[in-house]
Every structure is written in structure tokens, then in C-alpha cells.
Amino acid sequence: VLIDQALVLLELNYVHRPLKEAMHAVRPVQRLKLLRQRIEATPEDAQEPAWGFHQEMLDIFISVRDLHTNYILPDPFQRMTAFLPFLVETYVEGGERRYLVSHVVGGFDRPPFAQAVRIVAWNGVPVERAVELNAERFAGSNPEARRARGIERPTVRPRITSMPPDEDWVSVTYESGDGQTHELGVAWLGSEGLGV
Secondary structure, X not given: OHHHHHHHHHHHHOOOHHHHHHHHOOOHHHHXXXXXXXXXXXXXXXXXXXXXXXXXXXXXXXXXXXXXXXXXXXXXXXXXXXXXXXXXXXXXXXXEEEEEEEEEOOOOOEOOEOOOOEEEEEOOEEHHHHHHHHHOOOOOOOHHHHHHHHHHOOOEEEOOOOOOOOOOEEEEEEEOOOOOEEEEEEEOEEEEOOXX
16 A cells, blocks of 8 residues: 555656656656565565565655655654764864764763764764765755765664664764774664654
């Protein structure tokens, strides 16, 4: 039923679809039809878990890179938000984009990790590349809009429009105020009602 409704929306009502297909080299209608065919051909007792189906639907809708066409997850996914106990923002210094911790949740005390430390790597990946990879998980009609989402969402993931993080915890490499490099491992937390 969800696939059929998505086909009605994207195939018959989404006026920007031809433009988005050309701009991003995607075929969302074809992907939906293939997903429906795969589900119909698989016996019910061998179907993938619900989260796999919803991840595929999210990927299809994200592929058109349009914030006006979102796939909203059903219960129980949408009630929770996964988050880390800090926020990251970006700034430019000397022509180079840098990332810093802009806020730390009260009670999270892991010195020398604190507000204003500079993030240099995320799960062992240079932070600039990690932001690019994260940006691919979210809609945005141009690279800068996707980058903004990639920066906004490494530490807060509302499950209404994204699946839970793949990893149980994150390893953050950062520079403290004295220029020393440190590593922090921190588990994802969950809460109801943090919003989008």
C-alpha cells in the first residue's frame, strides 16, 4: 500500500520529477516498482525486517533531493530521536572550513572535551569527508543545502525522517584548546519529543 501511494505521488503528481531525475540521475519511480516486485516475489516468512523496507523508501525519496517530498516514518520509529550529548557547527578560518563543538549537554563531563574543541575526525574519517557522507543521507536541492544537513545531523537524528544510527557509539577525534589531539568514544542516546 505504501509503495502504491508513493507511486501515485511521484509518478502522477510530482511535477518536478523529470527535472530532479535529470539533475540527480535518479529513477525513483523505477526503484519503487522494483521494490514492489521484490516484495511480491518474496514469501512473507522471508521478507526483510520493517526497518529495511523503510530505509529503502527513505533512500528513494531522498534521491530526488527535494525537502518538499519527504518520506515520514511510521510509529514506532517517529517517536524517538537519537542524539549525542553535544552539537557541532562549522566556521571558516583562513579559507579552511573547520568544525567545533558548539554546545555540550549539561552533566556530560569528559575533560578535556568541552564546548569550542575542534573536531578533526569522526569514526576515524576526516571530519570534512564524514560531513559529506552524512549529507548524502538527507535531502537538499544543492550541495550547500545537503552540506548544511550533513553538519546539522551528525549528532541529532530525528527518527521521523531518518533511521537509527548504524553504529552504537561514535569515536570523535578532536583538538583541545592547547592544540593536543584527543579521542572520545560516546554512545548514542535516545529521547522522545526532541523534534525535527
